[in-house]
Amino acid sequence: MTQTAKPSVRHPRLKRNKLGLTQRDYEGSQSTLCAGCGHDSITAAITQAFFELDMPLHRVAKLSGIGCSSKTPTYFLSEAHGFNSVHGRMPSIATGANAANRDLSYIGVSGDGDSLSIGLGQFCHAIRRNVNMLYMLENNGVYGLTKGQFSASADVGSRAKRGEENRMSPIDPASLALTLGASFVARSFSGDKKQLVPIIKAALTHRGFALVDVISPCVTFNDHEGSTKSYAHTREHGHEVVETDFVPILHEIQAQQDHGSTTAVTMHDGSVVRFRSVDEGYDPTDRDAAYAHLKELQAKGEVATGLLFIEPTSMDLHAFENTVDQPLVDVPFEKLCPGSEVLAELQSRWR
Amino acid sequence: MTQTAKPSVRHPRLKRNKLGLTQRDYEGSQSTLCAGCGHDSITAAITQAFFELDMPLHRVAKLSGIGCSSKTPTYFLSEAHGFNSVHGRMPSIATGANAANRDLSYIGVSGDGDSLSIGLGQFCHAIRRNVNMLYMLENNGVYGLTKGQFSASADVGSRAKRGEENRMSPIDPASLALTLGASFVARSFSGDKKQLVPIIKAALTHRGFALVDVISPCVTFNDHEGSTKSYAHTREHGHEVVETDFVPILHEIQAQQDHGSTTAVTMHDGSVVRFRSVDEGYDPTDRDAAYAHLKELQAKGEVATGLLFIEPTSMDLHAFENTVDQPLVDVPFEKLCPGSEVLAELQSRWR
Amino acid sequence: MDRDSRDRTDDFVVTNDFVVKVATVNGTGSASANGMLMQAIFRMGIPVSGKNVFPSNIQGLPTWYEIRVNKHGHLARNPDVDLMVAMNPKTYEQDIAEVRPGGAVIYDSSWPLDEELFRKDVLFFGIPLSHMCVENFKGDRERILMKNIAYVGAVAALLSIDLEVIKGMLEEKFSAKQHLMDSNNVAIRLGYDYATEHFDCLLPIRLEAMDANRDSVLMTGNMAAALGCVYAGATVGAWYPITPATSLMDAFRSFCAELRKDPETGKNLYCVIQAEDELAAIGMVLGAGWMGARAFTPTSGPGISLMNEMLGLAYYAEIPAVIFDVQRTGPSTGMPTRTQQGDLFTIAFASHGDTKHILMFPADPGECFYFAVKAFDLAERFQTPVFVASDLDIGMNDWVCKKLEWDDAYVPDRGKVLSAEDLQGMDAFYRYLDVDGDGIPARSLPGVDPKGAYLTRGSGHDRFGRYTEDGDLYQDVMDRIARKIEGAAEALPPPEVRLVDGATVGLVTMGGCRGAVLEAIELLADEGITLDFLRVTGFPFCTAVEEFLLSHDVNIVVEQNRDAQLMRLLLLETAVPKSKLSSVLDYRGAPLSAEVVVGGVRDRLGLVPVEAG
């Protein structure tokens, strides 16, 4: 079904992916966000990643909460089903959806208000359950849609547009996720598509909960001097600790040929994520070391970016629950209903 | 007002504190918990700590959520006001109460279900706001009152009474609190009153949010073999990283005379908490090091106990909000209501 | 209740019509002993009911079990105790006071009973249960457990329960555990023999085998509802533990563990998630419902309150969901182990804004099964949350019910769900378009076909599913939803109506009040007061309900809440004038008794009680 139409100029020479689709096919309706909003850049990166992964459009389910960030599922993959839910509760909806149909690709989009204030409990518990989804946290340090209040990710000392200073310690989604045992933790910057796209691809391929925390400046309420989530501040203080390269399953893998600092992690579907540590010795498979490094950089006022941690073999929700491989929505009723004979048998015990 | 009466045998020679009260005066009504429940031991430790701190009974406010643990405020300090609220929402009620009356001593009692499942969001945000209170998390790895379901603190591999194994990674309140910037993080064991009492005293003295996570076995539903929150397991795997001694304000402090491994931290009211590191080099004022050490022990299957981290000079809710020193409930109405003249003046601008 | 309502034989012994109440301490194993007692009577073919009155606590507090035996099948609670098995010294005083004159008390005579507690008008049977158990068993735990079994033996002797029946039960239960079977048998005999040997004066009450239970089984409403979920093909369950709803999901899980394993892989053909709270539980249900799974959550009042926001989302975005509200005494935490019907208003109009939800009111465990199945059909057909509102009494107590039946020809009503072929054959798919004029649009499921893609949202949308802030387009959808929900009235299970010749007064009720109300109607009929009967089974109300109300001069609505919630719903949602409505309320948390209804009706009709003849 079409949303508000976007001027649809088709470039005949646009690149096509394996499904014969162009990147345009992965777009959605026209964004209604402020011009320059970081969220729009993330939308573009998502679009590109899905395109490059040759993902069938209708096999994707996109979910969100409420906020400017949560509006963005309208702006990509218009031929995927979407669910713009209520504030802070997207994780539970995604969990239930995934429980019912494990075969779709899930992408949840949320904001720092949506995930770290009202939705903090659900966010943490979705991590614990390792729900198989890409969780995109579009982090701008403020509540954009309600006009610029500090969110829980606002840094100590960051100043609001009207001047007040935040003094409470921020909730940092990446270190929180590491603490909670998340199986995939990445951070990036909306302004760095080169870093973001392979991270999104890896996250979509990961089996389990993949947190992608993206600093995504709010041009209207949090892009001024004194803000630590502005374009300028993020450009200056972002610090890539590891470079990521995503190699799809069918590509030839030139794994061990690289420099010594490269590691490769094979995903459950056979695709490979290659890492090149920027910070000497950084090991994205060592949770506690990753945490320590993050905190060290944070103490210096720097924001660690990259695919910070991955544990590709962790159990996901379905492994915990030992559900059948077939999506539950596809199991025929005959296999679900035990029938009249069983009912009689059962009841013979209830006397 | 009296609750269900407890057989009140008065021992004439009972020790009295500075207020002339005996420890009996700090008790509450008869517990209705299962015989042997860890929570009852914590109640006893709380009683003793308040007694030893010479705390005026009615200047204490005790709050809780819902659960067996949350019932315990009835069992101590019957002459203090209490608030047995709803499941998981005690932190917000404590926050509002503290905002209104900063002069009382606040103790919140909660369980692992209450704090880490339904109440996780409020728990984290009370930490962030550094609400001045002792937060007692009576952690038994199960929902006691609803008959033994796993809670979010159940360890990987821990078995329920009926045999199922928990496979989701636990939420560890102590490391979570460290990650979130908590200013006081302790862990103890209900069976270790010697360790627990000074920690409670320090926590009550601390200005800010003092988390005391106490492993408190549920004898009815989680004290069997295979449980990692049983008495036996906790005795065996508990690992004290630092010994704590609480020295009240008026006592003479023999601070620097101790062995090299002792540190002393002066609290805002002048009392002193002395530490003796059991694990070589453990520094309870270094958050990231404390976190790393916790995780290291955890990897070995050990549970770090002691006053793990303290930051005695952090800002609390009232510092963030810059409220007056006088409790807001005591500010006379005349100081609050600007009066008719101001109203007229104000409105002259609204034309 | 008037004494005379009981049939007495010439020698003043009442057969199969009395109440036994057992007073114990919780966490001591008495619950299973009491269950045995009830089960034995059931197996003797006698109509029986058992009501567990337990504290919100795990161990050490007073607890009671009330067994009513009634050969006519009146099985509502009856507070008039014939025999008190007083096993808890802490509650001796109130327990002994509760016994009706001429009744009896069994107590543990291991310690002497306080003189003051004796009553002249009541028989006392002292049995040294503790002493006997200390002598015969080892270890505290076993002694405590076996004391319960021993009083079962004593009661069996006094009421003439067939010992073979009890032995048979023990054999089934402990077939694998010889040791336990042995101790239980010993304990039973201890009590039985002591009673037979020491008490030659017989009780004025007695059991005699009947054949009333041939087609019946014993079950709880939560068990039955869970089984309904299994049979309806529900695959996703999400919940947060809460009394009295927890056992519903426990039962679902254990039924599924037995009946829903993939034969090839041994993997689960279901997914049950213990959510972090009720907000998440209902969220999971909506997520699964959106995907096309049949999904449900059991909860109670506090959970319903927490689900409010999501329920509005489900209503407005039109997502199927089944919610079991096993009601307990509110408001707030209230009395978690006491029953009530206090959530009607909350569930009927849950969430801010204009909403109205479909409700079902099962009267007993049997209906819990059938209504559960129906609830999934309705939820999918009307694409909206459906509440099955039972209560603690129905949900957690064992009821004697007609055996459940299943029609293997049953096909789930999935409602208007479009297949890939359907979608491909359409010019365009619009999610909220009322093509058929019944207010129900067709829905597409994610993953099926790109043509079915749309964005589900709780924000303003038009009939095409597009975001809108246009008032007319918004109204269009809201009006259709209102129409859709009205349409559910006739699709719900029909109300139960019993008409008597010449009655001008209707007695109206719902759910678990059924038994007490029907019994009251019989009792009042004996006094010459004829009453018609209407049991409401669902909301919105169908025309049959409205017609009943309109056709009576007075309708007395009997329900278990303070604010007459059902009566008020009837007032709001049917054409009945106020003048025709009146109500009888009992909201003290115990299952309703006919006594309360009789008293209430007499009072409403301005009648004085007839003298006991």
Place this chain on the structure above:
Amino acid sequence: MDRDSRDRTDDFVVTNDFVVKVATVNGTGSASANGMLMQAIFRMGIPVSGKNVFPSNIQGLPTWYEIRVNKHGHLARNPDVDLMVAMNPKTYEQDIAEVRPGGAVIYDSSWPLDEELFRKDVLFFGIPLSHMCVENFKGDRERILMKNIAYVGAVAALLSIDLEVIKGMLEEKFSAKQHLMDSNNVAIRLGYDYATEHFDCLLPIRLEAMDANRDSVLMTGNMAAALGCVYAGATVGAWYPITPATSLMDAFRSFCAELRKDPETGKNLYCVIQAEDELAAIGMVLGAGWMGARAFTPTSGPGISLMNEMLGLAYYAEIPAVIFDVQRTGPSTGMPTRTQQGDLFTIAFASHGDTKHILMFPADPGECFYFAVKAFDLAERFQTPVFVASDLDIGMNDWVCKKLEWDDAYVPDRGKVLSAEDLQGMDAFYRYLDVDGDGIPARSLPGVDPKGAYLTRGSGHDRFGRYTEDGDLYQDVMDRIARKIEGAAEALPPPEVRLVDGATVGLVTMGGCRGAVLEAIELLADEGITLDFLRVTGFPFCTAVEEFLLSHDVNIVVEQNRDAQLMRLLLLETAVPKSKLSSVLDYRGAPLSAEVVVGGVRDRLGLVPVEAG
């Protein structure tokens, strides 16, 4: 509305009776320009209202501002546009179509207007606003901002707004920023001069100074409510941002920053906490209320839904709390920037179990102030949550209101709060004992005296405050609470009643519908239809409300929701028979207009519209 309701001078120019609508794009500064326009008219002493119709979006989407000028003081929304200031090409089509025949359109003629958009029956004034701004200002941002000011200048010229008034406003606003004042003055002149120079054909509408606003000020309901909180002595506020309630707490904070600093230390005599969500916000309010502070939270529908559990706790544990529900269009997220009165049922009976809450319905910002103060008095007196239910229109739009007055003799009604001396003088203190027979027990505050200590709880408790699972003791407390809440009916602000001779039909409404309904009554009176007027101001309803309803043959209830929530509450909670109730509903999200009421009333009374004469 019929054309003829406007007074026209002989030359067909209407003075001080028309509607101007400005169509722009949000996030461009047009809101403040439009506010200036309205303020200028206000300063000319003419009755005026301004309604902002904005999207749920930050920047770039269509937005409108409707200014109604009416010398008789009818200031409800009127959708009949005389002058459209069409500044957004994306909505030209619908904007131009909305203008009434004979009306006019101002547009930006920097680019030619599409031929198809022209209408013959409407005047078009093209002004090259963008061109002029490009020529006169530098930088994109300033050019966009100044375009807005320029159209203000043009409108001022066309409507004869006194330029001096506007200049005065600019001087006040930009006294500290000479540069801004200069640009604004230039922009005003650009528009003004262009209009005066190019358009000699005059508009059929015109302004003329009056003296109607001498005792009035401009304010929003949220501002006024916030000020009420300040004056009532509220010290703790907790909230989670949500449109349209956010500006209430913003206002409270800024009033407090100015008026509530401790003179000696500069510290705050208040504490405002941005909670992590609404569950926490209400929790904080209850915590503070328990401690004895006056505490409040502003929210809207979704927040109310989330607060449900805690509201039941507050009801049952009897904790004062003030909740401002600034209603928006539901259900679910609905239309967050549109107004509605859709939360009545939810707030009246919030939470599971039997509950009933005190509600207040302010009609305008002035009442928001007074009702806010009263709400704290009632909350403390009745020890329960009190809801002040306003809506987006009242809360966020600027209204011309009578100046607020304050009686310095006001003493807060703290209700029965016991001091240390009170407590010491008592034999024993029992929290829930109804000593005075009014259903209101006394409460003690923490920290005051050990004798006042008790455990507040949401679980079952008896009149002494002790935990109970005893049905009778539970009922005792529940019955008292019901009595207590009933007692609030007469303590609420009295309803507004206006009676006309001979009227047999009552027009009943609440809140922000007041203006439209009163205007409709006048219009219908012109047609010979006399109607009495009742405006309900609170719930539970007082006897005056009931008497009004009973004394009319028909009561037509006008409200802004789909399900006639006020009418249904009246049906439930007064003795009025169904036959006397009828309703007119508009729930499309715009402030109500008299037109809808007139049409609805005619329809309900079976009348046909009178021909326009």
